[in-house]
Amino acid sequence: MNFGSLQNLIRLYLWGNELGIGKGDDLSFLEYLTNCSSLETLDVSRNRLNGVFPESLSNISTQLSFLSLGSNSMFGSIPSGIQNLVGLTTLGMEYNFLTGTIPIGVGKLNKLGRLVFEGNKLSGQIPPTFGNFSQLFQLSLSGNNLSETIPSSLGNCKNLQFIYLSFNNFRGSLPKQLFSFPSLIELQAQNYFFTSLPSEASHLKALQNFNVSNNRFSGEIPSWLGNCLSLEYLQLDGNFFQGSIPPTFSSLKGLRYLDLSRNNLSGKIPRYLEKFALEYLNLSFNNFEGELPKQGVFGNASRVSVLENSKLCGGIHESQFPPCSSQASKKRGISLASKVKFSVIGVVLCLISLSCFFTILYCVRKSRSKPFAVPSVEDPFVNVSYAELLKATDGFSSANLVGIGSFGVVYKGILYCDGTMVAVKVFNLQRQGALRSFMAECNALRNIRHLNLVKILTCCSSIDFKGNDFKALVYEYMPNGCLEKWLHMKGHDQLRRNLKFTQRLNIAIDVASVLDYLHNLCQTSIIHQDLKPSNILLDDDMIAHVSDFGLARFLSEVSQSNLVGMKGSIGYIAPEIS
Structure with missing residues (x-):
């Protein structure tokens, strides 16, 4: 496909496929992108693309803010012309076979927030011009052949949170400037550093x-x-x-x-x-x-x-x-009096144990006459921290933004602990009702399970690095987005996605199945209150999943007199009261 004809192209995601045939010219298609003057995001990572790092990338749109070429088979050196991409906020070239030195001109990319070069064969030193990265929060250089000392100019990067310098040939000492960043979360530096910390x-x-x-x-x-x-x-x-x-x-x-x-x-x-x-x-x-x-x-x-x-x-x-x-001397020196004392204590403990046994036996027999109660499901999910979500979403990058709601925004991301693709819903706690929405969603989802509900993986209730409250929910990522975009295309998403009749029917059945479950099969009936196409998400197989329980309420908490005051979105009446 000639991408050069898509002159209004803004975002191009090709990551996570098997692109490339290993003949050394797999990257030639990128030359056509020089005609895409509006391109902001280019992600071709995690493929099998083989070839020399294309010089033509230096001539891509200056609007480009996100460039990810990691986990491919690129070789050769990084062209000095990369300094022309002055709009970059993320530059990822990790796990390739790049050689040579890091161009000094990279330091001109002073908008960079993430610089990821790890897992290559780069040599030489870290350019002192890296000190120009006043907005940099992640620096990943591990697994190369870089040498000499760490430049003290890195101390100018006051926003650094993640520093990865391991498995190189660095020597000397770690600059004390690296220990002055108030927001530093992670520092990994396994090399040949000496002297003292x-x-x-x-x-x-x-x-x-x-x-x-x-x-x-x-x-x-x-x-x-x-x-x-x-x-x-x-x-x-x-x-x-x-x-x-x-x-x-x-x-x-x-x-x-x-x-x-x-x-x-x-x-x-x-x-x-x-x-x-x-x-x-x-x-x-x-x-x-x-x-x-x-x-x-x-x-x-x-x-x-x-x-x-x-x-x-x-x-x-x-x-x-x-x-x-x-301990040995104590064992040898146990007196007869001590032995008697221990014997008495042992007898008393046996009597107490027997008493406890019969008490428990009585309680068990008595409980058999009571109705069986379903035990609560233990939380099987590991808590995630603010830092882990920040890392998973590339610092809550706009390139990973997938949706904006009434009380927050949703980002896609990858949990680094196991590589799971997730959707992270971050609540705007400055907005009135956001905290109530977070609690409502947690209360509604913690005890319900259904194939056609968006699966919640975990949650995060913490503080960010500025001391502000932070709350987020982590869901299974739905690759096909929401039903809204399939029914009503807008702007740059105007790629015709025609839903077949059978697909529409299956989606309707999926949603109806969820409502039947929520209303009639839950231990406590739940009213969603905000069912609409943008809250119906589609997975790889176009199976519908209902999401966003921020306005949900338990039916037991709602009286008939206040049903008329139930909330929802303009244009959509809650099916529960229609």
Whole structure:
């Protein structure tokens, strides 16, 4: 297809297909796009496109704000002419075979918010001109052959939130300027850095993931890490840190993953780690001493590793450490009086256990006469943070905007934890009624399941990095959009989508099935109140799914006298009261 004839083309999405035949000229079709002077978004990522990075891309529309070429088979160097694309806010070339250096002229793209070059074979240094990226929030350079030192000019990028520098050949020290970003969420830098980490960094309140493993850092672990109260993942393994675990770490109650292995740490293992909700703890190959705790994560041998700490003792049986000397002496010195005391206590405990057993047996028999109650369904979904949703939607980029409603906007995105394509509905809490809409949708959807309801995956109730309340719902993404766009095409979506009669009939049946379920089959009947084409979404197979329960109410809460006051959209009367 000659895309050059589409002179009014604004967005072109070809990502996630199998485009390309591997003959080295798969990218030639992009040359035609130079005629598309209005092009704003170009996404051809996740295909099999093979060939040299096309010089012609430098002549595409200056209106281009989103360019994604990642996960293909491009090779060659990045052309210097890319500096002409001054409107870019996102530039992604990850996981290709690009070589050569990063052109200095890239620094002229001062509107960039995301720069993703990871997983290539780029060499040389990071251009000092990167300091011009005053709006940059994600810098991904991991997995290349970049070398020399990190330019201190990166300290000018005050909005950086995600920094990925791992698996290169960087040397020297991490500039202290990188530790001055108040919005920094994630820093990963596994290279050949040495000396020590900065002794002071008091602004990293949002930091969640800090990974500087397998470097050559020395000195003590900086105590300021204990002030990063949002930390969930902390990896300092494979360095030359010495001394004890800082007392300030007792404040890191949100830690899920802590790896301090392969250092020269010493002292006792802090007891406060027992109270943390750690999913993984690795303290191996250090010089810790004293009694190994038994509670919390220490009680699960599969989640903790303390190998090669020869001065440790105690712990659970699976740890296979010798008993501590104080414990052994206590065992040898048990007196007859103590034995009698323990025997009496044992008898009392047995009596109490028998009493509890008969009480429970009585309650169970009594409960059998009561009607069986359906147990509540446990929430099977992992909570997502504001940071994860920000990352999934490329910073809530306008390129990922798929819809605007009364109380918020909907973005498409990809959850990085498992690659799931999702729709993220972000509520505008400044708008009156938005919070009530969020609560109504949560209450309506938490206990209902139906094939023709949009599947809710999880929700997020948190604060953003400015301290404002943030609420969002995460749904399964519907690739074919809403019924509204299939019935009433507008503007640039004027691609004729004719629904066949059978499709229209099936959609009507799908919607009717949902209404029957909500009205008659739910444990508590639900009234949607805002059923309209824009709230009916279509999946890959054109199966209809009803969405947007922001105005929904339980029928038990509605009296006949106030039915006339029920809300909805102008032009659509709620089927429940028609």
